[in-house]
Amino acid sequence: MIQSAKFIGAFPKTDDCPQTDLPEFAFIGRSNVGKSSLINLITGRKELAKVSQRPGKTQTINLFLIDEKWHLVDLPGYGYARVSKTTREVFSKMIKFYIANRPQLLSLFVLIDASIPPQKMDIEFVEWLGEMRIPFAILFTKMDKGKKLDNQSNIKKFKTKMLEKWTSLPPTIITSAEKNRGGKEVIQYIQECLQSNDDDE
Numbered sequence: 001m002i003q004s005a006k007f008i009g010a011f012p013k014t015d016d017c018p019q020t021d022l023p024e025f026a027f028i029g030r031s032n033v034g035k036s037s038l039i040n041l042i043t044g045r046k047e048l049a050k051v052s053q054r055p056g057k058t059q060t061i062n063l064f065l066i067d068e069k070w071h072l073v074d075l076p077g078y079g080y081a082r083v084s085k086t087t088r089e090v091f092s093k094m095i096k097f098y099i100a101n102r103p104q105l106l107s108l109f110v111l112i113d114a115s116i117p118p119q120k121m122d123i124e125f126v127e128w129l130g131e132m133r134i135p136f137a138i139l140f141t142k143m144d145k146g147k148k149l150d151n152q153s154n155i156k157k158f159k160t161k162m163l164e165k166w167t168s169l170p171p172t173i174i175t176s177a178e179k180n181r182g183g184k185e186v187i188q189y190i191q192e193c194l195q196s197n198d199d200d201e
Helices: 035-043 085-101 120-132 148-162 183-200
Strands: 005-011 024-029 061-066 070-074 105-113 136-141 172-174
Touching: 024 035, 024 085, 024 136, 035 061, 035 070, 035 183, 085 105, 085 120, 105 120, 105 183, 120 136, 120 148, 136 148, 148 172, 172 183
Parallel strands: 024 070, 024 105, 105 136, 136 172
Antiparallel strands: 005 061, 061 070
16 A cells, blocks of 8 residues: 655656656556556555646646655546647657666556457557566556446457467556555555565666
8 A cells, every 4th residue: 555645747748757766667558548547546645646637638748756765657648639740759759768867767667448349559669668578567547437338348358359469468457546446466566566676776
């Protein structure tokens, strides 16, 4: 269980982020995938990350200090349609630069909306992570939306699509901010990563 969570700052670029040795865990997904709600669920703080009805609200790299031991990183959502193509490209470059050039990043959490069929953009993004050898876990969100059988079918289709190019799947966790589901599993995964990192040092 998380004891303390503090907002450190919002940074336009990776180079602006604090240069510390603290491990980082970053959250990313398509715009409006439920990222802020899930971050609030995991940390047990209802308003730590700002929840907006307007997709694409997060436009900076937002850092939070957790238990004085590690950073939770809220990255901008990708694929937001209501901004210009140029702005989308800037976001894409910023996100990919952070992921590829942040040695403190222990793992990335990729949020996938389980209430809709697999999206090409999500598939391409996780394929890029695989090519870059970035450790990541998949968090299926919005399990409280739509029909349960449809959600389960969408998850199965996504995994099947991944297995067309992957020999094995990354860790996956099913979540629902509304039903308080999956938060403990995410924390457990983070703790295991931290322990493994300590063992390697």
